[in-house]
Amino acid sequence: MANEVTQRRNILMRPFDNEFLLHQRLEASVLSPRASACYTPLQEMESRVLLQNLLRTNDFIHEFERYAASIVYSLAYGFRIVTGDEWQVQVAHQALQNISSVTQVGQWAVDSLPFLNYLPKPLAPWKKTAEEFYALETNLHMTNMNEALVREDWNWTKDFKNAKEAEGLSDTAIAWDLGNLANAGVETTNVVMQVFVMACVSHPNFIATAQKELDEVVGSDRLPEVDDLDNLPYIAAIIEETFRWRHIVPVGIPHATTEDNYYKGYLIPRGSTIIPLFNTMRRDGKLFHAPLDFRPERWLNKKQSGNWGYGRRICPGRFIATNSLRFGIARMLWAFNIRLDGKPLLVDESAFTMDGIVSAPKPFKAIFEPRSEQHRRVVEQCICPADIDVSKILKQIHKQQVSVGLNPRV
Numbered sequence: 001m002a003n004e005v006t007q008r009r010n011i012l013m014r015p016f017d018n019e020f021l022l023h024q025r026l027e028a029s030v031l032s033p034r035a036s037a038c039y040t041p042l043q044e045m046e047s048r049v050l051l052q053n054l055l056r057t058n059d060f061i062h063e064f065e066r067y068a069a070s071i072v073y074s075l076a077y078g079f080r081i082v083t084g085d086e087w088q089v090q091v092a093h094q095a096l097q098n099i100s101s102v103t104q105v106g107q108w109a110v111d112s113l114p115f116l117n118y119l120p121k122p123l124a125p126w127k128k129t130a131e132e133f134y135a136l137e138t139n140l141h142m143t144n145m146n147e148a149l150v151r152e153d154w155n156w157t158k159d160f161k162n163a164k165e166a167e168g169l170s171d172t173a174i175a176w177d178l179g180n181l182a183n184a185g186v187e188t189t190n191v192v193m194q195v196f197v198m199a200c201v202s203h204p205n206f207i208a209t210a211q212k213e214l215d216e217v218v219g220s221d222r223l224p225e226v227d228d229l230d231n232l233p234y235i236a237a238i239i240e241e242t243f244r245w246r247h248i249v250p251v252g253i254p255h256a257t258t259e260d261n262y263y264k265g266y267l268i269p270r271g272s273t274i275i276p277l278f279n280t281m282r283r284d285g286k287l288f289h290a291p292l293d294f295r296p297e298r299w300l301n302k303k304q305s306g307n308w309g310y311g312r313r314i315c316p317g318r319f320i321a322t323n324s325l326r327f328g329i330a331r332m333l334w335a336f337n338i339r340l341d342g343k344p345l346l347v348d349e350s351a352f353t354m355d356g357i358v359s360a361p362k363p364f365k366a367i368f369e370p371r372s373e374q375h376r377r378v379v380e381q382c383i384c385p386a387d388i389d390v391s392k393i394l395k396q397i398h399k400q401q402v403s404v405g406l407n408p409r410v
């Protein structure tokens, strides 16, 4: 059913074949580590807006979504998500919900009995549902693409349209490739940041250590800047521990073996489905002492594998996402005390949604309180409306890409 809904245009669900490789190559030039490093001025600006918004509201779920969405929409289409209530965000939500409903095992008889697909439309009501879901998402991606093409500056849409790999592709195929990236960016970074806040309110002890590091490296007169990020090992460890404590894709994305394989003497035959139980592995008491505790110390100057999936299908957006998380989390911890609002939060399986590919914390409350009047002042003054100029930033990104030897296509 998922393939009916996406007409095989969702890269996550494509088999690894030549067509997949073509789409992967198309994306690679805008998602590479070198390209992603050029995008930091955008994350720098959007994280300032995030802090200012959090001075006015504790609705961090909405603000994280706006932050993450605005970064990918600016890159993909050249326009910002200003309020988080834009129709594009609403429709993207709907589309992601649709995908969740069609990827649920057992929900659609046609998934277990594929011959049902030969039934004529009147006897196969799921075909109409699939067509409606496909039309909704195609309209979103096409409208965004057309909007991006008339913009003055470089953006991913222009880049894709002028790429050699795109020569044989239809507009719909290109629009879906861009839409896949935009959707991936909306739903993921924001949820990792929510898990981080959940850790802050349920295991607050680590916050003091993080703020001590920030005070030593940054002081209280300015926000952490891009050059500070490499000097903040405890912040990096918090991000690693957030991924370990609760992975947002708890059972990963199933992969299939393309040839017979042996693991520790066991034969894994060609065509087997491999499901990486990220959450189970990361809560194994033999691997992690007190696995339910949130202890960033586990990761000081260390990294774990699997945060971004694995193998040839590893998340290509990980360099962009890592920078968004580093800016967002370092700056929030610098500016705010993040504390519980209401009664203690019980963090067990029931605290998370389990009806989609991404498992998010169910809504909970937290208070974002400036750490001092000085911190409040710095946040209030950290950006003014005239500095929120995405066109200027995209020009800067384009220039930076050229200067590091990349070939952005406009």
Ligand code: HEM
Pocket (backbone or CB within 6 Å): 011, 012, 013, 072, 180, 181, 182, 184, 185, 188, 189, 190, 192, 248, 249, 252, 253, 307, 308, 309, 310, 311, 312, 313, 314, 315, 316, 317, 318, 320, 321, 322
């Ligand atoms: C914190 C944020 C993110 C997390 C935790 C995350 C995680 C993942 C995971 C677990 C996968 C599956 C990998 C596998 O099959 O083994 C994946 C795939 C993917 N992600 Fe991300 N992701 C994030 C952000 C992003 C962003 C910002 C983008 C794009 C701008 C992106 C684009 C993609 C794409 C295109 C795939 C499909 C890759 C394929 O099937 O070959 N992701 N991501």
